[in-house]
Amino acid sequence: MSAQCCAGQLACCCGSAGCSLCCDCCPRIRQSLSTRFMYALYFILVVVLCCIMMSTTVAHKMKEHIPFFEDMCKGIKAGDTCEKLVGYSAVYRVCFGMACFFFIFCLLTLKINNSKSCRAHIHNGFWFFKLLLLGAMCSGAFFIPDQDTFLNAWRYVGAVGGFLFIGIQLLLLVEFAHKWNKNWTAGTASNKLWYASLALVTLIMYSIATGGLVLMAVFYTQKDGCMENKILLGVNGGLCVLISLVAISPCVQNRQPHSGLLQSGVISCYVTYLTFSALSSKPAEVVLDEHGKNVTICVPDFGQDLYRDENLVTILGTSLLIGCILYSCLTSTTRSSSDALQGRYAAPELEIARCCFCFSPGGEDTEEQQQGKEGPRVIYDEKKGTVYIYSYFHFVFFLASLYVMMTVTNWFKSVFCLLP
Numbered sequence: 001m002s003a004q005c006c007a008g009q010l011a012c013c014c015g016s017a018g019c020s021l022c023c024d025c026c027p028r029i030r031q032s033l034s035t036r037f038m039y040a041l042y043f044i045l046v047v048v049l050c051c052i053m054m055s056t057t058v059a060h061k062m063k064e065h066i067p068f069f070e071d072m073c074k075g076i077k078a079g080d081t082c083e084k085l086v087g088y089s090a091v092y093r094v095c096f097g098m099a100c101f102f103f104i105f106c107l108l109t110l111k112i113n114n115s116k117s118c119r120a121h122i123h124n125g126f127w128f129f130k131l132l133l134l135g136a137m138c139s140g141a142f143f144i145p146d147q148d149t150f151l152n153a154w155r156y157v158g159a160v161g162g163f164l165f166i167g168i169q170l171l172l173l174v175e176f177a178h179k180w181n182k183n184w185t186a187g188t189a190s191n192k193l194w195y196a197s198l199a200l201v202t203l204i205m206y207s208i209a210t211g212g213l214v215l216m217a218v219f220y221t222q223k224d225g226c227m228e229n230k231i232l233l234g235v236n237g238g239l240c241v242l243i244s245l246v247a248i249s250p251c252v253q254n255r256q257p258h259s260g261l262l263q264s265g266v267i268s269c270y271v272t273y274l275t276f277s278a279l280s281s282k283p284a285e286v287v288l289d290e291h292g293k294n295v296t297i298c299v300p301d302f303g304q305d306l307y308r309d310e311n312l313v314t315i316l317g318t319s320l321l322i323g324c325i326l327y328s329c330l331t332s333t334t335r336s337s338s339d340a341l342q343g344r345y346a347a348p349e350l351e352i353a354r355c356c357f358c359f360s361p362g363g364e365d366t367e368e369q370q371q372g373k374e375g376p377r378v379i380y381d382e383k384k385g386t387v388y389i390y391s392y393f394h395f396v397f398f399l400a401s402l403y404v405m406m407t408v409t410n411w412f413k414s415v416f417c418l419l420p
Contacts, residue, residue: 030379031115032387035124040325042134043397046098047318050091050408058086085142088409092151095158095405097138102398109390115382123390159411161402166274168396169403172324173270177263185258186352198262205265212272213237219300220279225287226298229279236275240268273316281411317407325400 052058066072073085105123112120144150187194213233220229246252247264284299381387 028379030381030387031124032381036388036393038127039393039397042131043098043325043400044322046094046134046138046401047322047404047408050094050404051318053086053090053094054088054408055086089147089151090142091405091409092154092158093141093144094138095401096144096154097141098134099161099398099401099405101134101137102394102401106391106394106398109394112386112390114385115380120382120386120390155406158402158405161399162406162411165396165399165403168399169320169324170267170270172327173266174263176327177266178258180266181260181262182258183352185260198260202260202262202265205262205269209240209265209268209272212269212276213240216272216276216279220298222297225285229282229298232275232278236271240264240271243267270320273320277317277407277411318404321400321404321407325397 063070108119109123112123114120115124181198184194184198188198213236216229217233220226221233244261244264247259247261252259282298284296286296
């Protein structure tokens with residue numbers, strides 16, 4: 001079995017075969033799922049690399065422990081202290097390479113309807129060569145001439161792509177909350193405890209959103225001044241109340257019977273996070289006090305750790321990004337989930353309430369499970385047609401690359417570190 005497994009993994013890395021879970025105790029995996037998780041793994045590896053690059057601790061440790069560090073940096077033309085390999089400019093270059101990688105695959109996989117074509121084989125296999133390509137593109141970005149012009153132009157491209165991904169992220173959250181509410185509501189027919197679970201989760205969501213807005217009002221506003229912050233908090237808080245009222249309005253309930261406060265609670269939490277991100281990224285205001293001294297206002301006083309709020313934004317933003325990417329991988333794996341993304345849901349009486357509602361209950365794709373014998377550990381579930389749109393999948397990752405670039409660098413700021 002081990003030799004067979006090694007042969008399968010070799011075919012996965014260097015050929016068009018699907019990747020499998022090599023452990024004997026692991027279940028067989030669908031090819032569509034393994035492909036998406038491999039791309040997600042590559043994405044997460046680059047995200048971790050970007051976070052490391054933004055850490056001043058890493059730069060200091062390298063300088064302290066690597067012999068002839070400055071001579072080596074000068075030899076590779078990375079600056080006197082390798083400043084070109086760390087910081088916001090390095091993150092921009094690495095994310096440029098990753099964005100180009102996914103954009104090329106987006107163009108390569110346009111209008112693929114089945115997994116038997118040559119382009120589909122490239123999409124689903126050859127992972128070792130893809131890793132080499134991704135590394136080469138990220139490394140090659142450091143040799144782009146006229147770096148200053150490139151970075152100034154690329155950050156605005158990143159801002160546009162980041163805003164577009166925020167919209168996609170919002171759609172994923174809405175779809176996630178709708179599926180959550182629908183699944184748990186279906187369980188109330190047999191067990192009323194699902195009502196209590198729904199109410200508890202909804203209460204938690206609104207408590208987080210309300211608490212976040214209150215804390216931002218305390219730390220980011222003052223009695224005199226900070227008018228922009230007050231307006232932003234007031235508008236976003238009002239919009240959270242508005243979407244909550246709309247979610248339970250008779251008009252919406254007639255068209256979407258499964259709509260409720262859970263969806264609006266999830267979106268309110270997301271709006272609270274975006275508000276926090278905007279306030280922490282906003283330049284600090286400096287005014288003169290009664291003694292004629294410059295005083296910084298409208299920012300929280302964290303003592304010497306000036307960027308602690310920005311660190312929290314980056315951690316929250318990166319975690320939310322990875323969560324949405326992984327959720328997207330899960331929800332688009334089966335045909336029923338693909339229908340859900342297009343607004344076609346199963347009948348309520350067919351829903352089975354479960355805590356892990358993101359995963360299939362286990363009864364889907366039985367035909368593929370019975371007939372998928374081409375690989376020892378892989379179920380080839382795309383023989384008749386693709387489960388998801390390949391080009392759209394890569395386009396989402398392209399936008400996610402731009403979003404993580406802007407999030408990790410705190411939206412244009414050049415002085416920022418993730419780790420203390």
